[in-house]
Amino acid sequence: MDRKISAEERKESDRQVRKLLDEIAARNRRHARAVKAGVPEAGIIFMLGAKILTNGYPITELPSCGGLKTYGTDHRDFWRSLQRMGVVPQDTVYDEVPRGRVVYNTKTKQFHLMADPCILKNKTAVRKIMNELRLPADSTKIETDEHYRCPKCPKGKQVGNEGKRGERQITRSRK
Ligand SMILES: [Zn+2]
Secondary structure, X not given: OXXXXXXXXXXXXXHHHHHHHHHHHHHHHHHHHHXXXXXXXXXXXXXXXXXXXXXXXXXXXXXXXXXEEOOOOOHXXXXXXXXXXXXXXXXXXXXXXOEEEEEEEOOOOEEEEEEOHHHHOOHHHXXXXXXXXOOOHHHEEEEOOOOOOOOOOOOOXXXXXXXXXXXXXXXXXXX
């Protein structure tokens, strides 16, 4: 259906597009500044073979939700975009791959790296994650999470049970 757009409507729509572009540019500038300043990131992680794939965002640019800062994308979406980019195999489902998440607790000022035991037992992988997300070693807690267990994880065996209560709180506040 065709509808005539008045000059006034067009002007308003142009104005809105410009405003949106300005906002995006400002956000990109803030993001670049935070990265340059070494601000740590919250985000999500996959480990594919020796490859660590992260999708994070500087915590200074993230809103706090119930005292936690998390980065909004979920593992499935991230995996799909990696598949579109041809970075990961098309025939592998995201939950077959060891994965994890980093959240920041604004009250305790601690980062929590929660990940599949297959990732956590690999010192090189953990170091890569810490480097890529610029996580401070002295205020990052490394934990398992019941959600992050791949088919290759040892069955019925929990690794590193300490801090279980904190984990559960975080799990609940994650959607
Ligand atoms: Zn595993």
